Amino acid sequence: MYQALKLDYSFSSLYPYLNYDVISIHYNDIYLNYISILNRLLNESNYHYNYSLKELVFNISLFSLNIRGEILYYLGAVLNHNLYFYNISNKKNILPVxxxxxxxxxxxxxxxxxxxxxxxxxxxxxxxxxxxxxxxxxxxxxxxxxxxxxxxxxxxxxxxxxxxxxxxxxxxxxxxxxxxxxxxxxxxxxxxxxxxxxxxxxxxxx
Ligand SMILES: [Fe+2]
Structure with missing residues (x-):
């Protein structure tokens, strides 16, 4: 099973730029739901989790055509949210290094x-x-x-x-x-x- 990214900031720590409700609903209700749907679709397709999420994009032809689009949708959703939640924080490292x-x-x-x-x-x-x-x-x-x-x-x-x-x-x-x-x-x-x-x-x- 693919696991969710753990946040290194609290839901309230991005305020006022993102408030507690926005980030907690986005993480708990939306992102975790995307991961759970992706894992369910993959389990139903007898997938053995032998690729990273990124590698799975390039191996999407493993799955039959009737399910491929749906798997790719949730795979994209998880990859996009992994990077989104990773690339923000409350650390004020806001200038490139x-x-x-x-x-x-x-x-x-x-x-x-x-x-x-x-x-x-x-x-x-x-x-x-x-x-x-x-x-x-x-x-x-x-x-x-x-x-x-x-x-x-x-x-x-x-x-x-x-x-x-x-x-x-x-x-x-x-x-x-x-x-x-x-x-x-x-x-x-x-x-x-x-x-x-x-x-x-x-x-x-x-
Ligand atoms: Fe989102």
């Missing part, structure tokens, strides 16, 4: 230009989905995915993830999605993002 700082400056000229482009892209999303910073192995790019699509399906490695489903913000921000998007940059954790980024980029080079 290390390799991610170096590469953001290389590909976007400056942190401010990257941040402005990310915010513009997020504000441009129609419907439910995500804004990601992704790597194609060489370049960093910003893109939106819709529904529960994971960037892995398009051969990109997700590096930073912002959840733009209404369940991620509506209870606190109502229709003011752009304030939620701006405040993401007050709870983003670049120390954790850099640790993850260095790890995934070292695997690309192998």
């Amino acid at each position: 290390g390799k991610i700082k170096e590469d953001i400056n290389k590909h976007f000229e400056s942190y401010d230009k990257f941040k402005n482009e990310f915010i513009a892209k997020a504000n441009n999303l129609k419907g439910s989905g995500y804004t990601f910073l992704v790597s194609d192995g060489e370049r960093l790019l910003i893109l939106n995915t819709i529904n529960e699509d994971t960037p892995y399906s398009y051969n990109f490695i997700p590096i930073i993830c912002l959840d733009l489903w209404e369940h991620a913000y509506y209870l606190e921000y109502l229709g003011n999605r752009s304030a939620y998007i701006n405040n993401f940059f007050n709870i983003i954790d670049f120390n954790k993002i850099n640790i993850y980024y260095e790890k995934v980029m070292s695997e690309v080079k192998k």
